[in-house]
Amino acid sequence: MTNSIEEFEKADCIFIIGSNTSVAHPLIATRIYRAKKNGAKIIVADPRRIHISEIADIYVRQKMGTDVALLNGIMNVILESGWHDREFIDERTEDYEKFKKNIEAFTPEMASEICGVSAEDIRSIAECYGKAEKASLVYCMGITQHTTGVDNVKTLANLAMLTGNLGKESSGVNPLRGQNNVQGACDMGGLPNVFTAYQPVTSSAVSEKFAKAWGVENISQNVGLTIPAMLEGLENETVKALYVLGENPVVSDPDVHHVKKALQKADFLVVQDIFLTATAELADVVLPGVSFAEKDGTFSNTERRVSRVRQAVQPMGESRQDWQIIQDISTRFGYPMSYASPEDIFKEIASLTPSYAGITYQRLEGDGLQWPCPTLEHAGTRFLHKDKIARGKGLFHAVEFKPPAEIVDDQYPFWLSTGRVFAHYHTGTMTRNSPTLDAEIEEGFLELNVEDAAKIKVNHGDWVTVSSRRGSIEVKAMLTKRIAQGSVFMPFHFIESCANVLTNPAHDPICKIPELKVCAVNVLKAN
16 A cells, blocks of 8 residues: 555545455454545445445446546546646656647546446546545556556556546555565565565565575576466476465465366475465375464565564464574475574565665564654654655556456356355355354355346355356345446355355456456356
8 A cells, every 4th residue: 555544534535446344354344334424435346246335425336347447437538627736746756748649538438438437427527526625546456456457556556646636645556465474475575577575586686685685696586486487387287286275275376177187297296374275185295374363574565564463372282483484494395494483584585675774673663664764763664655656656557447257148147256255255265163153154145236136036045156267156146236238246165165166267467467357247046
């Protein structure tokens, strides 16, 4: 997030798109409810009538996979109406004219035809967001999990820059991270193209810095493999072994049949986790990790806040903290590590990572610190780009609309999207092992519009067969008006009715994220 969670409460306008905030991020939703009480206007754009849309001043239901069209139409109105921030654009951005030319052609009528939102509603959103003094964008995986995920994010950045809603309090572009400490994992270099804090592996200077710190002659400057490339490598035998830590791709990744097939071809599969997940069941070796309560270390959350995590109970059975397991394996491979504690590791991270350089365990007592925190005297950063955009100037992009990789047809006439329910988290590794949470929602379901259900003679609670080009599952139907006609929705937590048997592995060409949020399916009453 460019800004902080508490800043939502003082925003004049909050535009939520591709985020089921009250279900997936309830504490952040609480801040948005307070903002509403304080007078903020709330805009929600989502193909489903989600819970938080009940408090929205404007709610629109765009067609799945048409976010760029909707946002471009909104920006067209902002430009035409003179609600853009010309001073901010001139002083702090570049490539504006190319972007402007693209947007000028994207009328609200043109956008409406693509995205299904009326031109009148597009104009209302533009006025509400464009005229606000402090407007905040909130999004989640409904924006990113598309073959156009990067385009979607760039378009949101365009909207923030166009209106000058960047580098000031209660504004900005605010992605809500989908899992706890996923921000921390990215910060620590858990991506194939960067070292810690997004230092590129392709940079000679960065590579030399890390090589010197680690006492080796050189480090490869080649970008590593993404998850789709790893699975492809297992299938064509260019990847021989895989080490999976805290991940359950047999439930979470698209086209599950393909995922299982690829994992079963591995010469050696290791899974490190706290439960015997569906992925762990395929492993040659399972290493027992520990839960958050058994760990020492730090987490970094969605607002870039680094916080201490303290061990509350001793690890159960033969389980050990992840860093200890990894250190032992590294040492046995001939790369000895001699860290005595997580704090030792953190000191090394701070010494090699400019944005973490001023963070120490002592300074994390209390509420923690938000990076960038470059020196021991620095107080941390509540919001980014305050006086100057980090890259020098904000870069506008002329983003054209592209449809999803797969569209509906006579054989597969329904649009399917996947997401979460309030009681469960991701693949249910923890929540479905909690009797209290599992009792709340014990099985999967398919949300089906009542009028569509009548056409295929399905009643509430009936079993239906849902099929895509990749496979079929059976699941109970939940009839509702929450989802539009021609669309269906499934939560992905339940392996017994695994939504990701159906989803499309097609992925964004830049960031390689799969298109989990839209694919074509058929729905029939089960025999």
